[in-house]
Amino acid sequence: MKIGPLSQRWLAERRPALVAMLEQLVLTESHAAQPAGVAEAASLVIEQLSSLGFSFTEIPQSPLPQALHWLEDLMSPGVPYSNLGATYSGFRRGERPGRLLLVGDLDTAFPPGSPTGGFRIEGAKAFGPGVADMKGGLVVMVAALGALCHLGAGLPDIAVVLSGDEQAGSLGSRPTVERAGMGADWCLGLECARQGGKLMSGRGHIGVGRLTVRGRESHTGSAHAQGRNALDGLARLIVGFNRLTNEEQGTYITVTMAQAGRRRSVTPAHASAVVDIRTRGPDYWDAVVRRMHSLVPNVEEDCGVTVELLTHNHRPGVQPNERTEILLSIAEKVGEDLSIKIDAFESAAAGSVSFRSPSTATLDGLGPVGGDLMTRNEHVQVDSLVSRAALLAGIISQLPPARSQ
DSSP: OOHHHHHHHHHHTTHHHHHHHHHHHHTSOOBTTOHHHHHHHHHHHHHHHHTTTOEEEEEOOOOOOGGGHHHHHHHSTTSOGGGSOOEEEEEEOOSSSOEEEEEEEOOBSOOTTOOOOOOEEETTEEEOTTIIIIIHHHHHHHHHHHHHHHTTOOOOEEEEEEESOGGGTSTTTHHHHHHHTTTOSEEEEOSOBBTTTBEEEEBOEEEEEEEEEEOBOOBTTTTGGGOBOHHHHHHHHHHHHHTTOBGGGTBEEEEEEEEEOSSTTBOOSEEEEEEEEEESSHHHHHHHHHHHHHTHHHHHHHHTOEEEEEEEEEEOOBOOOHHHHHHHHHHHHHHHHHTOOOOEEEOOSOOGGGGSOTTSEEEBOOSOBEEOTTSTTOEEETTHHHHHHHHHHHHHHHOOOGGGO
């Protein structure tokens, strides 16, 4: 029995209901700093999955450890991490061997009050805040599991984690994903398919840095020589850091925010910047962070300033391996039955699948086809809600019980 085509026919009849669920989710504002909105979005998904035999537990946020307090202003400006949206962990006992982890995110990148334009459909596309990243993926997950249960397809044990703080770095939801993923044979992520429909066979090894430069204030005219310009030191480090980007190695160093100075006629004594750090794996991460630190002494000496560089890798990378190839092979076979061409690429972007066990075979991008993430033009292809749900259902039905292999 080919579950993909069977589920597609069943899902096509329910297309209006899927679009309605997508609209309801998108119109529910659920930035991580809107815990009530996160909870409301969670309830919409959990209501559907509970009817399929899933039970869920809410895991509230906790304060960050003291060692990570410096991250709070970067990941969640103005809002204590303990006030962010909760994470929800669900489970359904299966009828066949194996364990599958499904990962989805409830929060969006749009803070309260953002001018987003709401939910709208124009032609073949649906637009709205979080429609691709990743409320469309939540609809696809619910639809695929509903189709599988309706068709009586035997399922493995399935753990589902719905994170409420993914856009804030997943510092709170990470332990929940790690616990739910223990012993999982497979992990499938529900972020949208990228670049016209490609899946993601790998995710970046991602972290952040905070760069602080301290100098000495002075009047820029009468006491120019007495000043130690923190902004000058920061500028030199920004140039040096940018030069560490190496696209061939998958290393991207980007200074994204900077501040300095308090008056036009005073040499700035303080300057700071946030650095986004993305690499292909831990070895590349360690190497580039060492190189960043190696640039500091010369700048301190040349500019007469002191520099503090803090870094933290908050998302382990997902690197493709032979088990990824097995998953892709399954996806390709199911895609043939659905007339969907399956391609995959390694993404430098972040994802909650980063927290699965390293031995777990992983594939992301199984949500609808989407694009323009985190902008007013964020969108998904409406028809792909059905086709990608059928693809997901077909893949799940074909997963071999890896633990018994």
